[in-house]
Amino acid sequence: MNFDTIIIGGGLTGLTAAIASAERGERTAIISAGQSALHFSSGTFELLGAVDGKPVTNPVEAMDRLPDTHPYRRIGRERMLSLLPLVQPLLSRAGIATTGNHYINRYRLTPLGKIKPAWLTLDDFATFDSPDRLPWRSVAIVNIADFQDFYPTFLARGLRDHGVECTISSTSIKELDNLRRSATEMRAANIARVLDYSAVCNLAGRIKSVGRGADAILMPAVLGLADDLMVSLLRRLVNKPLYFISTMPTSVPGVRAQMMLNRYFTNLGGTLMAGDTVTGARLDNGRVEAVFTNNHGPEPLTASRFIMATGSFFSHGLVATPSSVIEPVFGLDVDYPADRADWFSKNIGQAQPFMEFGVRTDDSWHPSIGGNTITNLQCVGSVTGGCNPIKQGCGAGVALLTALDVTTPRL
Amino acid sequence: MTTDTPLSNISPNNFEQCVKCTVCTVYCPVTAVNPLYPGPKQAGPDGERYRLKRGDFYNEALKYCLNCKRCEVSCPSGVRIGDIIQQARMKYSHGSAGLRDRMLAHTDLMGGIATRLSPTVNGILRLTPVKMAMDLTLGIDRHRTFPSYTPRKFTTWFRRHAAAHQERYTRRVTYFHGCYVNYNFPRLGKDFVKLFNACGIGVDLMPGEKCCGVARIANRLIKQATDAARTNLREIRTAVSRGNDVVATSSTCILTMRDEYPHLLGLDNADVRDNIMTATRYLYRLIESGQVRLVFKENGFPYHLAYHTPCHMAKLGWGVYSIELLKMIPGAMVTVLDNNCCGIAGTYGFKKENYKYSQAIGKTLFDSIARENPDFVVTDCETCKWQIEMSTPYRVVNPISILADAIDFEATRQANMQ
Ligand SMILES: Cc1cc2nc3c(=O)[nH]c(=O)nc-3n(C[C@H](O)[C@H](O)[C@H](O)COP(=O)(O)OP(=O)(O)OC[C@H]3O[C@@H](n4cnc5c(N)ncnc54)[C@H](O)[C@@H]3O)c2cc1C
Ligand code: SF4
Numbered sequence: 001m002n003f004d005t006i007i008i009g010g011g012l013t014g015l016t017a018a019i020a021s022a023e024r025g026e027r028t029a030i031i032s033a034g035q036s037a038l039h040f041s042s043g044t045f046e047l048l049g050a051v052d053g054k055p056v057t058n059p060v061e062a063m064d065r066l067p068d069t070h071p072y073r074r075i076g077r078e079r080m081l082s083l084l085p086l087v088q089p090l091l092s093r094a095g096i097a098t099t100g101n102h103y104i105n106r107y108r109l110t111p112l113g114k115i116k117p118a119w120l121t122l123d124d125f126a127t128f129d130s131p132d133r134l135p136w137r138s139v140a141i142v143n144i145a146d147f148q149d150f151y152p153t154f155l156a157r158g159l160r161d162h163g164v165e166c167t168i169s170s171t172s173i174k175e176l177d178n179l180r181r182s183a184t185e186m187r188a189a190n191i192a193r194v195l196d197y198s199a200v201c202n203l204a205g206r207i208k209s210v211g212r213g214a215d216a217i218l219m220p221a222v223l224g225l226a227d228d229l230m231v232s233l234l235r236r237l238v239n240k241p242l243y244f245i246s247t248m249p250t251s252v253p254g255v256r257a258q259m260m261l262n263r264y265f266t267n268l269g270g271t272l273m274a275g276d277t278v279t280g281a282r283l284d285n286g287r288v289e290a291v292f293t294n295n296h297g298p299e300p301l302t303a304s305r306f307i308m309a310t311g312s313f314f315s316h317g318l319v320a321t322p323s324s325v326i327e328p329v330f331g332l333d334v335d336y337p338a339d340r341a342d343w344f345s346k347n348i349g350q351a352q353p354f355m356e357f358g359v360r361t362d363d364s365w366h367p368s369i370g371g372n373t374i375t376n377l378q379c380v381g382s383v384t385g386g387c388n389p390i391k392q393g394c395g396a397g398v399a400l401l402t403a404l405d406v407t408t409p410r411l
Numbered sequence: 412m413t414t415d416t417p418l419s420n421i422s423p424n425n426f427e428q429c430v431k432c433t434v435c436t437v438y439c440p441v442t443a444v445n446p447l448y449p450g451p452k453q454a455g456p457d458g459e460r461y462r463l464k465r466g467d468f469y470n471e472a473l474k475y476c477l478n479c480k481r482c483e484v485s486c487p488s489g490v491r492i493g494d495i496i497q498q499a500r501m502k503y504s505h506g507s508a509g510l511r512d513r514m515l516a517h518t519d520l521m522g523g524i525a526t527r528l529s530p531t532v533n534g535i536l537r538l539t540p541v542k543m544a545m546d547l548t549l550g551i552d553r554h555r556t557f558p559s560y561t562p563r564k565f566t567t568w569f570r571r572h573a574a575a576h577q578e579r580y581t582r583r584v585t586y587f588h589g590c591y592v593n594y595n596f597p598r599l600g601k602d603f604v605k606l607f608n609a610c611g612i613g614v615d616l617m618p619g620e621k622c623c624g625v626a627r628i629a630n631r632l633i634k635q636a637t638d639a640a641r642t643n644l645r646e647i648r649t650a651v652s653r654g655n656d657v658v659a660t661s662s663t664c665i666l667t668m669r670d671e672y673p674h675l676l677g678l679d680n681a682d683v684r685d686n687i688m689t690a691t692r693y694l695y696r697l698i699e700s701g702q703v704r705l706v707f708k709e710n711g712f713p714y715h716l717a718y719h720t721p722c723h724m725a726k727l728g729w730g731v732y733s734i735e736l737l738k739m740i741p742g743a744m745v746t747v748l749d750n751n752c753c754g755i756a757g758t759y760g761f762k763k764e765n766y767k768y769s770q771a772i773g774k775t776l777f778d779s780i781a782r783e784n785p786d787f788v789v790t791d792c793e794t795c796k797w798q799i800e801m802s803t804p805y806r807v808v809n810p811i812s813i814l815a816d817a818i819d820f821e822a823t824r825q826a827n828m829q
C-alpha cells in the first residue's frame with residue numbers, strides 16, 4: 001500500500017504531523033501501536049514551565065536560556081515564532097477548544113491543589129492570569145460519590161492556602177448505581193460513558209443545589225469521552241462557572257482529545273492503522289523504501305517520506321536494555337551516556353537523565369544508522385529527547401512544534 | 412553491568428508487560444454497561460497473577476467478555492488481554508456448556524439441519540410463542556430475530572452453477588465461505604464468485620470446510636473447536652500447496668483461523684498464516700500491483716456508504732483494505748464510522764443474560780449511524796449485519812457485494828482477460 005507520507009506513532013506528535021500533511025492534500029497514513037501518552041494528559045498542553053528549576057512567565061523569552069540540545073533551540077527562535085500561532089487553530093479545526101497563548105503563561109490547578117504554568121488549556125478547565133491570585137472567594141468542590149481517583153481534601157487545602165473558601169461534597173445520580181457496584185470499574189472513563197443526556201440533566205440538578213452560594217464549582221473530569229457535547233450541556237445547565245480538575249489516569253479529556261484528533265484526521269481522508277506495530281523496514285541507499293508491520297505481514301507499506309513519532313520509553317519508542325538504549329524499529333543511533341550509572345539519579349525527585357535520551361538527529365530531524373543519515377525519515381516528538389518534559393514542563397510543546405516543523409513549508 | 416540479560420521471562424501473551432495504565436478499560440465495551448464484569452485489566456493481567464497462584468481465584472464473570480479484542484488494540488504494552496481471558500475461561504471455568512450454548516455453538520450442524528427444513532424453521536423461529544419458549548427453556552433472548560436459513564446452501568448452488576466454469580481461470584483463490592454464507596446468505600457468496608470471476612480469478616472451495624470454530628471457542632467446546640480447526644488447517648495446506656491463497660468474506664473467520672488457532676487452540680499455522688486473508692485484502696493487493704482492474708458502471712454508484720469496522724477487523728488491522736476499495740468506486744461517498752462495537756459478538760448477544768448489555772453496548776454505534784444517515788452501512792462481518800439491521804432501520808452490506816454491484820461486469824471481465 002502506497003502513501004505520500006507514513007507516520008509511525010499516533011500520539012500528539014504523530015497526529016499533528018498527520019493532520020498537517022493531510023490538510024495539504026497528501027495521502028497520509030498513521031500506523032500506531034496502542035494508545036498514547038495523551039491518555040494521561042492533565043487537560044493542559046505545556047509549552048515551557050521552568051528553566052533551570054525557575055518558573056517561566058514568558059516562554060518565548062525563556063527559550064533562549066534552554067540548553068542548545070533542547071528541541072526549541074534546535075527549531076530556532078524565528079521559526080518557533082512562525083509555528084506557534086498555528087497550534088491553537090489546528091486544535092480548533094479538530095474541535096478542541098483551548099485557552100491560552102505563547103507569550104505569557106497562564107496558570108492551572110493540579111489535582112493536588114498546586115498551581116502550575118499552562119500554555120493551552122482545554123476550555124472546561126480553569127486557568128488564571130496569576131499564580132498567587134485566584135479569581136474566586138469561595139468554591140464548591142463536588143465529587144461523584146465513591147469515585148476514588150480524585151482528592152478533594154488535597155485540592156481544598158491548596159485552595160485554602162490561596163485564601164479561597166471551600167466546601168466539599170459528593171453527589172450521585174441513579175444512573176451511576178450500576179457502576180458503583182464494582183469498585184475497580186468506578187473510573188473516570190467508565191463514568192463518562194454512563195453520563196448521557198438524561199443522566200447529565202439529573203447531575204446538573206444535584207450540582208446546582210450543592211453549589212449554591214459558591215463563586216465556582218470544581219468537579220473531577222469525568223465527562224465527555226468521545227466529544228464535548230455533555231461537557232457543554234452540563235456547564236450550560238448548571239449556569240454558573242463550572243470547571244473540571246484532572247483525575248488519576250486514564251484522563252477523560254486526554255482520551256477526548258485523542259478521539260477528536262483521530263476523527264478529524266480520518267474525516268480529512270487520512271488512513272489510521274490503529275493497534276499495529278511497525279516491526280521493520282527496507283532501506284536502500286540511505287532511504288526508507290517500505291516499512292513492515294505486525295498486521296500487514298509481508299505487505300510493504302511504502303511512501304516517499306516517513307515521520308517517526310514513536311514516543312519515549314513508555315510507548316516503546318525507546319527501549320532500555322541493561323547495557324544500552326535502543327530504538328527498536330530501525331536501530332537508529334541514540335544519544336545516551338555509556339555508563340549506566342549516569343542514566344538515572346537515585347534521588348527520585350531530581351531530574352532524571354534518562355528522560356532526555358533520544359534518537360540522534362541532524363538539523364532537520366533526520367536520524368542516522370551507524371552515522372549514516374536516513375534522508376527521507378524524520379524523528380519528532382518525545383522520541384527525539386534533548387529535553388526533560390517533567391522538569392521543564394514542555395511535553396506537548398515539543399510534540400506539537402517538532403511535528404509542525406517537519407510538515408510546515410518554510411516561506 | 413556489561414552483558415545483556417536475556418529478557419526471556421515473558422509469556423507469549425505478554426502478561427508480564429502490563430504497566431497497569433488502565434488504558435484498556437477505556438475501550439472495553441462491556442465494563443461501562445455490565446457492573447458484573449471486572450473489565451480487561453482485572454479480568455486479564457491482574458487476575459492472571461492470582462490465577463497462576465491458585466486456579467480457584469477464577470471468576471465466572473469472565474464469561475461476559477465478548478472476545479472483541481478492543482482492549483488489545485488499545486494496550487500500549489502489547490498485552491494480549493483478550494487471549495489471557497479466553498485462555499482462563501478454557502482452563503478454569505467449571506461446568507460444561509449447556510444445550511443452548513451447544514446449539515448456538517454448532518452453527519454448521521444447526522445450519523445444515525435448518526437449511527433442509529428452511530421454510531418451516533424460518534416460520535417457526537419467527538413465531539412469538541416459539542421465541543417465548545426458547546427464551547424460557549433455552550435462554551435465547553426473545554427479542555432476537557434469528558437470521559433466516561436459506562432453502563439452498565451456497566455450496567449446492569456453487570456445485571450446480573459455478574464450479575464448472577472455474578477451470579478456465581489460471582489465477583485461482585480458495586474461498587472459505589463460512590457457515591453464514593452457506594446456510595443463511597448465499598447471495599454474498601454468489602457476489603463473491605461474480606466479482607472474482609470478473610477479475611479473472613477462479614474460485615475453488617475447500618471440500619472439507621468446517622465452521623472456523625469461533626462459536627465453539629466462545630462456548631468452551633474446545634475439543635470440537637480443535638477438531639474443526641485441524642480439518643480446516645489440513646484443507647488450507649492443500650489449497651496453499653496448489654498455489655492458492657485462502658480468503659473469506661467474514662473478518663471473524665479470518666481472525667479465528669489466523670490467530671485463535673495458534674493462540675487459543677495451540678495449533679501452529681505459521682506455514683500458512685500469511686496465505687489466509689480477507690477477500691478485500693486479497694483483491695486490493697492485486698489491484699494495487701496492477702494485476703487486476705475494476706471497471707465501474709458508467710453512472711457510478713451514487714450512494715453514501717458508512718463503513719463500520721468490525722471488532723475483529725480492527726484487531727486484524729485490515730479495515731483499510733475494505734475502505735480503500737470502496738473509495739475507488741466513482742460517485743460513492745465513503746465515510747468511516749467511529750470505531751465502536753455493535754454489541755452482538757457472535758452468539759453472545761443471543762443469550763438471554765446478555766441481551767440488554769448487548770443492546771446497551773451497540774447504542775453508541777447505532778447513534779453514530781443515525782447521525783451519518785447513510786444509504787448503506789458497509790461492513791465485513793455477518794453478525795454486525797444482524798445486529799445493526801435488527802437495531803436500526805439501515806441496510807448493511809458486505810463490501811464485496813457493493814463492489815459486485817458497482818462494477819460493469821462485462822467491461823471488468825474484458826479488462827482482466829489474459
Ligand atoms: C504519563 C504522562 C503524562 C503526561 N502528561 C502531560 C501533560 O499533561 N501535558 C503535557 O504537555 N505533556 C504531558 N506529557 C508529555 C508527553 O510525553 C507529551 O505531551 C506528548 O503527548 C508526547 O507525544 P508523542 O506523540 O511524542 O509520544 P506518545 O504519546 O508516547 O505516542 C507515541 C505513539 O507511538 C506508538 N508507537 C511506538 N512504537 C511504535 C511502533 N514501532 N509502531 C507503531 N507505533 C508505535 C505508541 O504506541 C504511541 O501511540 C506526559 C507524558 C507522560 C508519559
Ligand atoms: S492497557 Fe495494557 S498495560 Fe495498560 S493496564 Fe491494560 S493490559 Fe496493562
Ligand code: SF4
Pocket residue numbers: 438439440441442450451454475476477478479480481482483492493496
Ligand atoms: S476482549 Fe473485548 S470484552 Fe473482552 S475484555 Fe477485551 S475489550 Fe472487554
